[in-house]
Amino acid sequence: MTRGIQELSGIGAKAAERLSALGITTVYDLQSYFPFRYEDHSIRRIQEVDHEEKVTLSGTVHSEPELRFFRKQSSRLTVRVLVDGLLVQAIFFNQPYLKKQIELGQVISFHGKLDKNRLAVNGAKLIGKTEGQGLDPVYSLRGDIKMFMLRKWIKQSFDEFPDDIEEILPYQLMQTYKLMDRREAFYRLHFPEKEKAFLQAKRRMIYEELLLFQLKMQVFRKKQRESTHGVTKTLHKDEVQAFIASLPFPLTQAQDRVINEILEDLEGKHRMSRLLQGDVGSGKTVVAAVALYASVLAGYQGALMVPTEILAEQHVESLTELFANTPVRIGFLSGSSKTKERRETLAKLEAHEIDVLIGTHALIQEPVIFANLGLVITDEQHRFGVGQRRVLKEKGLEPDVLFMTATPIPRTLAISAFGDMDVSTIDEMPKGRKVVETHWAKQDMLPRVLTFIEKHLKKGNQAYVITPLIEESEKLDVQNAIELHQQLQMVLTDWNVGLMHGRLHATEKDEVMKQFAQNEVQVLVSTTVVEVGVNVPNATVMVIYDADRFGLAQLHQLRGRVGRGSDQAYCILLADPKSENGKERMQIMTETSNGFELSERDLELRGPGDFFGVKQSxxxxxxxxxxxxxxxxxxxxxxxxxxxxxSTAFWETDDYRGIREELARQGAFLQDRLD
Incomplete structure (x- = not known):
């Protein structure tokens, strides 16, 4: 696997430099540089082809090719071809040399995309005699490396060094799943000549990739557990149950289940690393309160870190109410805390006169010292960088860690992204909570939507109006927050219309949200910065402009800002989607309010990278x-x-040596993964 790329004949220093830009420095790197997609060059009958589908057709040249040149040395070659009884106009852009290759009466195959009238093929390319029989691999390229050069070098690598690809999977797994040999699988992915062999190769490599990834997760988890024993807490379960019984509302079965999972972790000898996910309004805060109460009774302090100051203040308010008849002492710390107040809080914290500290990222600043930190909870954990979460965790002696999120994560992504954590899910809503009515309206219905907003404002309720962009964009024809704010101020003259967006300073955002929460502002025009957390029970209307530009998960998060009080709430999606995908999303939103179901559909429509944001995922x-x-x-x-x-065999026997070496090559044993 370490044979240098220049050992391949014909690869000199210049070619090696070009290949290094693709991350290819060894022969093995080249052999494992798989295509990112395949073009299907199987010849099709034109009657079977859908509109705008990429397709390979074969037919007889019916007219002499016509070549025209334009400015900037561009050209267009047009030729009519009789395909399955229909005349097709094939257009080849910037390929003037084809004029000499195409002759009247000749049978040719060509690949391209049919346009609306199903007759002209735009952006076509002529398919050679050796092609047109199946899948054509397409590689990601950079710099001045051409596709044909890369394909030639890959073929060479298999001819010259067929043994550079070693089997890594143990015989037992190969037999169990009847997997293709690794070298054969590599070759068939590059040269998919036979469909059955290609599908077997793909199946084998899919399993290998996913197994290696899951092994890295499990190895990391095992090493973490071995190196961090955590603190075994002696819980006063009767008192915890008495606290639960004293709550002004019954817990759902889902809340009971996840509380038991968390309490079991707190008692265990290994440090808890658990993700608590639940839909908006499912009762995660109460679960966090029970966990904090149990930890405090066991003699430890707790920390609750949230992304914004106003959200921190709301947690202080709700937890103060929940802990009203208990000995739990709550402290609050934020970036805007006054010097004297901050000094007093820090002194009390270090003296263990504060049991639960709630705050923003100010909790991870250097002077913050806990007397005996035992439980760390981060709310909306995806809003904090991994480094920030780690610093807070390190303030205690291996404290238990609970991450909370209101973004329902599909099971597939939970297994992948959080495979090194335990996942608890609240998949049940409290009884009596009203479902937010969701309606899809076209843009020309805006006057009716404004009348609907006014009707609710007259009742004393409030409304959110969400827009995708802050300022006007030439590229996107969408309503922007600043312009929309000005328009609504002119229309809704009897009410205060506020404005919030991502370019405001944090203190300005907090001030606008406070005004809205206190009903000093009745209509809040905002970008998606309101997506997380703040509780305004009086807000009953959510209007989302250009709703088709949002994913389902984001639309659901925005919808969750309303319906937090006793009044019926409404979400209106303003959109004229041109794509089928956009129409489907609008329909799905009006049909279901289940966040987990929506997250699965969103994942299917958008893919995992867009769902999570690849860098933080x-x-x-x-x-x-x-x-x-x-x-x-x-x-x-x-x-x-x-x-x-x-198993012991995985760590010690020769059967698993190959897979252990591959994991070591990928850095699985280095302990460098962040939480």
């Missing part, structure tokens, strides 16, 4: 597998990885 960079399409194999790989890591 923790998702693997997969070459062959797709965690959405291949979720069944993902679950099998996770189960296999869990069993392997727990």
């Amino acid at each position: 923790g998702l693997p960079e997969l070459k062959v597998a797709d965690i959405v399409e291949d979720y069944r194999i993902l679950e099998i790989a996770r189960d296999d990885a869990t069993k392997l890591v727990k």
Whole structure:
């Protein structure tokens, strides 16, 4: 695997430099540089082809090719071809040399995209005699490397060094799943001549990729557990149950279930690392309160970190109410805390006169010292960088850690992105909570929508109006927050219309949200910065402009800002979607209010990178597998990885040497993964 790329004949220093830009420095790198997609060059009958579908057709040249040149040395070659009884106009852009290759009466095959009238093929390319029989691999390129050059070098690498690809999977797994040999699988992915062999190769590599990723997760988890024993807490379960019984509302079965999972972790000898996910309004805060109460009774302090000051203040208010008849002492710390107040809070914290400290990222500043930190909870955990979460965790002696999120994460992504954590899910809503009515309106219905907003304002309620952009954009024809704010001020003259967007300073955002929460502002025009957290029970209307530009998960999060009080709430999606995808999203939003169901549909429509944001997602960079399409194999790989890591044979026998070496090559044993 370490044979340098220049050992391949014909690769000199210049070619090696070009290849290094693609991350290819060894022969093995070249052999494992798989295509990112395939073009289907199987010849089709034109009657079977859909509008704007890329397709390979074959027919007889019916007219002499016509070549025209334009400015900037561009050209267009047009030729009519009789395909399955229909005349097709094939247009070849910037390929003037084809004029000499195409002759009247000749049978040719060509690949391109049919336009609306199903007759002209735009952007076509002529298919050679050796092609047109199946899949054509397409590679990601950079610099001045051409596709034909890369394909030639890959073929050479297999001819000259056929043994550079070693088998890494143990015989047992190969037999169990009847997997193709690794070298053969690599070759068939590059040269998919036979469909059956190609599908077997793909299946083998999908399993290998997902197994390696899950093994990395499980190895990391095992090493973490071995190196961090955590603190075993002695819980006063009777008092915890008495606290639960004293709550002014009954817990749902889902809340009971996740509370038991968390309490079991707190008592265990290993440090808790758990993700608590639940839909907006499912009662995560109460679960956090029970966990904090149990930890405090056991003699430890708790920390609750949230992304914004106003959200922190709301948590202080709700937890103060929940802990009213208990000995739990609550402290608050934020960036805007006054010097004297801050000094007093820090002194009380260090003296263990504060049991639960609630605040923003100010909690991770250097002077903040806990006397005995035992539980760390981060709310809306995806809003904090991994480094910030880690600093807070390190302020205690291996404290238990609970991450909370109101973004429902599909099961597939939970297995992938959080495979090194335990996941608790609140998948049940409290009884009596009204479902937000959701309606899809076209843009020409805006006057009726404004009348609807006014009707609710007259009742004393409030409204959100959400727009995708801050300022006007030439590229996107969308309503922007600043212009929309000005328009609504002129229309809704009897009410105060506020404005919030991402370019405001944090203190300005907090001030606008406070005004809205206190009903000093009745209509809040905002970008998606209101997506997280703040509770305004009086807000009953959510209007989302250009709703088709948002994903389902984001639309659901925005919808969750209303319906937090006793009055019926409404969400109106203003959109004239041109794409089928956009129409489907609008329909799905009006049909279901279940966040987990929506998240699964969103994942199918958008893919994992767009759902999470690739950089913060923790998702693997997969070459062959797709965690959405291949979720069944993902679950099998996770189960296999869990069993392997727990077995002695995996760590010690020769059967698993290849896979251990591959994991070591990928850095799985370096302990450098962040939480």
